[in-house]
Amino acid sequence: MLKVTNLLETITSPADLRAYESNQLPQIAQELRSFILNSVSSTGGHLSSNLGTVELAIALHYVFDTPHDRMIWDVGHQSYAHKVLTGRREGMSTLRQYGGISGFPKRSESEYDAFGTAHSSTSISAALGMAVAAKTKNEKRSVVAIIGDGAMSAGMAFEAMNNAGVNKKVPLIVILNDNEMSISPAVGALNRYLVKLISGSMYAATKRGIDKVLSVAPPIREFAKRLEGHAKGMVGPATIFEEFGFDYYGPIDGHNLDVLIPTLENIKHLAQTEGPQFLHIITKKGKGYSRAEEDPILYHGPGKFDASIGIQAGKASKKTFTQVFGEWLCDMGVADERLIAITPAMREGSGLNEFEARFPDRYYDVGIAEQHAVTFAAGIACEGLKPVVAIYSTFLQRGYDQLIHDVTLQNLPIVFAIDRAGIVGADGATHAGAFDIAFLRCLPNLVLMTPSNEQECRAMLSTAFRYDGPAAVRYPRGSGVGTPLESSLDTLPIGKGRIVRAINNEAPPKKKIAFICFGPILYSALAVAEEINATVVDMRFVKPLDEELLLTIARSHDGLVLIEDSAIQGGAGSACLEVLSNKNIQIETLQLGLPDEYVEHGDVNLLLDHYGLSAQKIQQSVVSRFG
Numbered sequence: 001m002l003k004v005t006n007l008l009e010t011i012t013s014p015a016d017l018r019a020y021e022s023n024q025l026p027q028i029a030q031e032l033r034s035f036i037l038n039s040v041s042s043t044g045g046h047l048s049s050n051l052g053t054v055e056l057a058i059a060l061h062y063v064f065d066t067p068h069d070r071m072i073w074d075v076g077h078q079s080y081a082h083k084v085l086t087g088r089r090e091g092m093s094t095l096r097q098y099g100g101i102s103g104f105p106k107r108s109e110s111e112y113d114a115f116g117t118a119h120s121s122t123s124i125s126a127a128l129g130m131a132v133a134a135k136t137k138n139e140k141r142s143v144v145a146i147i148g149d150g151a152m153s154a155g156m157a158f159e160a161m162n163n164a165g166v167n168k169k170v171p172l173i174v175i176l177n178d179n180e181m182s183i184s185p186a187v188g189a190l191n192r193y194l195v196k197l198i199s200g201s202m203y204a205a206t207k208r209g210i211d212k213v214l215s216v217a218p219p220i221r222e223f224a225k226r227l228e229g230h231a232k233g234m235v236g237p238a239t240i241f242e243e244f245g246f247d248y249y250g251p252i253d254g255h256n257l258d259v260l261i262p263t264l265e266n267i268k269h270l271a272q273t274e275g276p277q278f279l280h281i282i283t284k285k286g287k288g289y290s291r292a293e294e295d296p297i298l299y300h301g302p303g304k305f306d307a308s309i310g311i312q313a314g315k316a317s318k319k320t321f322t323q324v325f326g327e328w329l330c331d332m333g334v335a336d337e338r339l340i341a342i343t344p345a346m347r348e349g350s351g352l353n354e355f356e357a358r359f360p361d362r363y364y365d366v367g368i369a370e371q372h373a374v375t376f377a378a379g380i381a382c383e384g385l386k387p388v389v390a391i392y393s394t395f396l397q398r399g400y401d402q403l404i405h406d407v408t409l410q411n412l413p414i415v416f417a418i419d420r421a422g423i424v425g426a427d428g429a430t431h432a433g434a435f436d437i438a439f440l441r442c443l444p445n446l447v448l449m450t451p452s453n454e455q456e457c458r459a460m461l462s463t464a465f466r467y468d469g470p471a472a473v474r475y476p477r478g479s480g481v482g483t484p485l486e487s488s489l490d491t492l493p494i495g496k497g498r499i500v501r502a503i504n505n506e507a508p509p510k511k512k513i514a515f516i517c518f519g520p521i522l523y524s525a526l527a528v529a530e531e532i533n534a535t536v537v538d539m540r541f542v543k544p545l546d547e548e549l550l551l552t553i554a555r556s557h558d559g560l561v562l563i564e565d566s567a568i569q570g571g572a573g574s575a576c577l578e579v580l581s582n583k584n585i586q587i588e589t590l591q592l593g594l595p596d597e598y599v600e601h602g603d604v605n606l607l608l609d610h611y612g613l614s615a616q617k618i619q620q621s622v623v624s625r626f627g
């Protein structure tokens with residue numbers, strides 16, 4: 001008989017998967033893993049984490065009745081196998097591209113995506129909410145949260161555990177997918193504890209205890225005995241998860257379907273009768289692709305690459321803003337020993353590797369803990385040291401109350417190096433840095449800067465560092481125009497903008513237009529200004545705004561184009577309008593920026609064009625507004 005080798009092609013929904021015998025699942029896992037590798041290497045996307053969750057996704061959809069049962073993938077960057085099994089195999093070729101499928105679970109994309117994720121550590125809270133709702137509505141369903149060891153370390157996960165454990169009868173299952181990695185190696189005491197749990201004395205004691213009770217037993221009996229064992233003190237100490245009120249099982253091999261499936265079946269039943277269950281599985285990030293197994297960081301979220309040769313180091317023509325920041329940080333670290341660098345689990349993305357290597361005693365990866373990162377910096381600043389918090393715009397949203405209550409209210413000198421401001425591209429709505437200007441500019445005491453190019457960025461970081469109060473510099477993902485960098489750490493005058501281009505009066509335009517620019521979008525405005533003979537102002541500071549310069553320009557022009565790469569509502573352009581209104585200046589204006597909607601995923605240039613922020617679209621808008 002002909003051996004069917006492409007089982008994956010026959011699976012368009014979990015029902016198709018469930019029709020297979022369990023002994024065929026390893027074959028499906030193999031096909032799925034190579035599909036993910038081929039697919040992600042041709043689109044770009046999160047690879048290492050997805051190679052690690054192939055068996056888990058198969059086992060979950062095999063055992064649970066999805067979409068009736070709910071499955072919540074924490075962060076969701078590891079949900080590709082789930083996407084493929086839930087009817088999106090074809091869609092994977094459009095992954096993270098404009099109009100294509102998202103890199104994260106999304107409720108509007110599939111009924112199997114029970115909850116939208118991308119910012120970490122939300123899964124247990126959402127799952128608990130769904131489990132409570134099921135109980136309240138008298139609906140029989142299981143709710144499963146799948147959370148990584150990195151995401152598990154965040155405060156929100158523990159807030160949810162703290163709440164969940166007392167809800168004894170809710171059908172909640174938490175699966176801890178432990179691969180000992182965040183994006184970079186997992187940090188902190190929880191990670192140390194998990195390592196101890198896997199390999200140390202606690203696991204050995206537990207295992208000895210179980211072995212004593214039962215030599216060979218089906219998992220459900222083993223679990224029951226183990227609980228009993230705890231009660232009798234026969235096994236090792238209860239895990240932290242049991243202290244939270246969960247039944248804890250594991251650690252088990254998350255790649256072994258013969259273990260995973262019966263375990264999940266048992267836990268599924270236990271959750272209905274006993275309440276919250278916690279399963280600890282061990283997986284390997286990058287599993288099955290040796291390059292990713294060896295370097296899961298490099299393959300965490302690569303762009304396109306040739307899977308047969310792996311990622312090749314190319315020579316970039318321009319430095320990214322992240323690199324500019326990383327170099328500045330080292331230079332300032334040499335110049336001032338008070339500098340302390342802090343990252344909430346984004347060492348690579350924020351450009352901190354070199355600083356960590358050179359100044360390990362002044363480097364803190366606090367884990368996925370943005371709130372803590374901000375208040376931790378506040379404590380450091382209180383004692384006269386100079387913290388620099390390197391943080392993505394979208395993740396700073398997590399630390400907003402801390403920014404208000406712990407930092408700006410107390411006027412503490414902290415630098416916020418805000419990366420990924422504006423449109424980020426493939427990660428889409430959850431990661432777009434659209435709101436930082438709006439949520440930062442209303443905070444008293446804060447200085448907020450928007451560099452238009454790399455040297456401006458360096459100078460602004462120095463300005464922020466030397467400023468005796470909270471100061472933020474927001475810069476985008478990727479590179480700018482490529483301005484050469486000075487080696488100096490000179491500062492800029494606070495609250496002063498600069499005129500980059502003045503109208504050429506030898507051939508005066510019909511209407512005198514000035515572009516009032518915030519950030520690198522200035523260069524698109526400049527290209528248009530050359531065409532239409534307009535003034536270009538680099539405002540540099542959103543706060544304090546250079547009111548004097550703005551008013552001078554407003555009084556000497558017929559129209560202003562207020563332009564930024566962030567949300568128009570509450571943005572920098574709106575700050576200018578407030579000033580003009582307060583001074584009762586009547587002038588025609590045009591506000592360009594991101595509209596009142598979530599920025600979808602896709603190529604950055606395409607999105608800029610879509611939102612009217614390419615040079616061509618800017619010119620069209622200006623012409624149609626001012627004639």
Ligand SMILES: Cc1ncc(C[n+]2csc(CCOP(=O)(O)OP(=O)(O)O)c2C)c(N)n1
Pocket residue numbers: 049075077078118119120147148149150151152179181182183285344345346368370395398
């Ligand atoms: C609030 C928040 N901070 C930071 C990130 C960036 N981030 C995405 S995945 C990740 C690591 C997650 O580690 P883990 O949960 O263990 O998943 P793994 O990649 O190991 O599968 C981080 C820090 C995020 N998505 N959300």
Ligand SMILES: CC(=O)[C@@H](O)[C@H](O)COP(=O)(O)O
Pocket residue numbers: 075077118183301349420424427477
């Ligand atoms: C899932 C997640 O939050 C990160 O992996 C993020 O996708 C990284 O983004 P950058 O590629 O911009 O560093």
Ligand SMILES: [Mg+2]
Pocket residue numbers: 148149150177178179180181182
């Ligand atoms: Mg992990």
